[in-house]
Amino acid sequence: MxxxxxxxxxxxxxxxxxxxxxxxxxxxxxxxxxxxxxxxxxxxxxxxxxxxxxxxxxxxxxxxxxxxxxxxxxxxxxxxxxxxxxxxxxxxxxxxxxxxxxxxxxxxxxxxxxxxxxxxxxxxxxxxxxxxxxxxxxxxxxxxxxxxxxxxxxxxxxxxxxxxxxxxxxxxxxxxxxxxxxxxSADNLAWNAIARHAIRNDVKFQAGRYEPGDGPRAGLGVARMIAHITYLSEFSLHRKFGRRHRKAGTRQYSSVVVQGDHAVESYLEHQADKFLRRFDANSYLQLMSAMDHFDAxxxxxxxxxxxxxxxxxxxxxxxxxxxxxxxxxxxxxxxxxxxxxxxxxxxxxxxxxxxxxxxxxxxxxxxxxxxxxxxxxxxxxxx
Missing domain, CATH: 3.40.50.1820 (Alpha/Beta hydrolase fold, catalytic domain)
Incomplete structure (x- = not known):
């Protein structure tokens, strides 16, 4: 099976x-x-x-x-x-x-x-x-x-x-x-459009024909960061991170090309890294599309x-x-x-x-x- x-x-x-x-x-x-x-x-x-x-x-x-x-x-x-x-x-x-x-x-x-x-x-x-x-x-x-x-x-x-x-x-x-x-809403559609562009413009996306377990890790990681911002409130992000800088020695994640300076960037990098261990880019595109075309x-x-x-x-x-x-x-x-x-x-x-x-x-x-x-x-x- x-x-x-x-x-x-x-x-x-x-x-x-x-x-x-x-x-x-x-x-x-x-x-x-x-x-x-x-x-x-x-x-x-x-x-x-x-x-x-x-x-x-x-x-x-x-x-x-x-x-x-x-x-x-x-x-x-x-x-x-x-x-x-x-x-x-x-x-x-x-x-x-x-x-x-x-x-x-x-x-x-x-x-x-x-x-x-x-x-x-x-x-x-x-x-x-x-x-x-x-x-x-x-x-x-x-x-x-x-x-x-x-x-x-x-x-x-x-x-x-x-x-x-x-x-x-x-x-x-x-x-x-x-x-x-x-x-x-148009606002939600816009956020998802940016996420799709991040995935599809990753050189490893290969028009969706990447090898199983491989693929557009950087693009999918960015897409997850974009989505994660919409899942949180502006108030909660400010309360948790404010403008604090990331802690010294914070790990570098494989999905991130450039490590950000601020604590909120480190948090988003961490969320992207976790996501890449459990999700596939083609599935993500499919399910986002299903949401975007839904009109009950x-x-x-x-x-x-x-x-x-x-x-x-x-x-x-x-x-x-x-x-x-x-x-x-x-x-x-x-x-x-x-x-x-x-x-x-x-x-x-x-x-x-x-x-x-x-x-x-x-x-x-x-x-x-x-x-x-x-x-x-x-x-x-x-x-």
């Missing part, structure tokens, strides 16, 4: 093959994939009623390792949210998280062999948020999981949750959409066809300069126009910016816990 370029956790995720030449995955672009490997992890167990499953959708550079199962594993990317006694309580819920289509942590993406046996690379077909959701739903069907208790996601994960809600509202009793957007309410929805409307909670952070409260307000307004009244909660205390959804923010975690425990939905099956 195929593996991804980058493994997560001390034990590899489960992997299954979905779709087939007789029943391929038809992508929104019109392309088809005859087989898709899906890397996923599960936590907890399904109850006798079969109605306690929660699907967690990950953000742009996430993976299936949402939390650790024991002390011997590395931390997952959402330890504050998922685990025993936490809002997504693995003693209460069966939790499923899968690496997205187009990713590089086990699910089929540009790293995977194409029809000629060589990695797809830049020839991998364009992936959309709706395509990611299609693969998630196929995974659940294969696992024999019926109607979900909830779909939860933040950032790009929130885009997946919103797409799921609009196109398949009967799949879950509730949807928790955190620090997300229905469509990118420009496509007909199926809310009017739902047997009963699910419960929806939107959560935003005042200091989030990427997908702040205005983005959630737009989603709330658009849903209301379609007859679905969504709750919108926001946090004004956390000063870290967009990444607050990944951290221990008491108000957010309290709202998430209360919402998930309060969902009361009819039972049904995926259609």
């Amino acid at each position: 195929l593996t991804g370029w980058f493994e997560t956790g001390s034990r590899p995720a489960s992997r299954v093959e979905r779709f087939s030449p007789g029943r391929p995955l038809l992508l929104a672009s019109g392309a088809r994939l005859d087989s898709v490997q899906v890397a996923y992890e599960t936590y907890g167990s399904l109850n006798s009623a079969g109605d306690n499953a929660v699907f967690v959708c990950h953000a742009l550079t996430g993976d299936s390792h949402v939390t650790r199962k024991d002390a011997g594993e590395p931390p997952g990317w959402w330890e504050s949210m998922v685990g025993p006694g936490k809002p997504i309580d693995t003693d209460r819920y069966l939790v499923i998280c899968a690496n997205v289509l187009g990713g590089c942590a086990g699910t089929t993406g540009p790293w995977a062999p194409g029809p000629d046996g060589q990695p797809y690379g830049p020839e991998f077909p364009r992936v959309t948020i709706s395509d990611m959701v299609a693969v998630h739903r196929e995974l659940l069907a294969g696992l024999g999981i019926g109607r979900l208790h909830a779909v939860v996601g933040g950032s790009m994960g929130g885009m997946q949750a919103l797409e799921w809600l609009l196109r398949h509202p009967d799949d879950a009793a509730g949807f928790l959409i955190v620090a997300a957007t229905a469509r990118q 309410f420009a496509v007909p929805d199926r809310l009017a066809e739902a047997e009963s409307l699910p419960e929806v909670c939107l959560f935003s952070f005042e200091r989030d300069r990427l997908f702040g409260p205005a983005h959630s307000e737009l989603i709330q307004i658009e849903l209301a126009e379609r007859g679905l009244l969504a709750r919108h909660e926001r946090d004004g205390a956390a000063d870290v910016g967009h990444d607050a959804f990944l951290l221990d923010v008491p108000q957010f975690l309290s709202v998430a816990d209360e919402f998930l425990q309060g969902i009361r939905g009819r039972q049904g099956v995926l259609r």
Whole structure:
């Protein structure tokens, strides 16, 4: 069985093959994939009623390792949210998280062999948020999981949750959409454009046809630095670094050509270096493109066809300069126009910016816990 370029956790995720030449995955672009490997992890167990499953959708550079199962594993990317006694309580819920289509942590993406046996690379077909959701739903069907208790996601994960809600509202009793957007702003598109230029202008990018494990390290590192700035607030950067100079003897990172003078530069270099150990440039370009082309309410929805409307909670952070409260307000307004009244909660205390959804923010975690425990939905099956 195929593996991804980058493994997560001390034990590899489960992997299954979905779709087939007789029943391929038809992508929104019109392309088809005859087989898709899906890397996923599960936590907890399904109850006798079969109605306690929660699907967690990950953000742009996430993976299936949402939390650790024991002390011997590395931390997952959402330890504050998922685990025993936490809002997504693995003693209460069966939790499923899968690496997205187009990713590089086990699910089929540009790293995977194409029809000629060589990695797809830049020839991998364009992936959309709706395509990611299609693969998630196929995974659940294969696992024999019926109607979900909830779909939860933040950032790009929130885009997946919103797409799921609009196109398949009967799949879950509730949807928790955190620090997300229905469509990118021009400002966000501009930041991503600069990141793409950094990757594609790296001489080692080679039009995306670099060798596995190699590629545009410098360009991808710069792209990560650019993105990381948008994940933090101006206030948090000032509080943590100000104008301080970097400490003497700070290591030189392989992804950086010129070492910066200031502490904030050293921090960004460190973030780039960590990122290069776990991500692929072609996958990064694919997933950024999926986010940039997402326009949730420009496509007909199926809310009017739902047997009963699910419960929806939107959560935003005042200091989030990427997908702040205005983005959630737009989603709330658009849903209301379609007859679905969504709750919108926001946090004004956390000063870290967009990444607050990944951290221990008491108000957010309290709202998430209360919402998930309060969902009361009819039972049904995926259609």
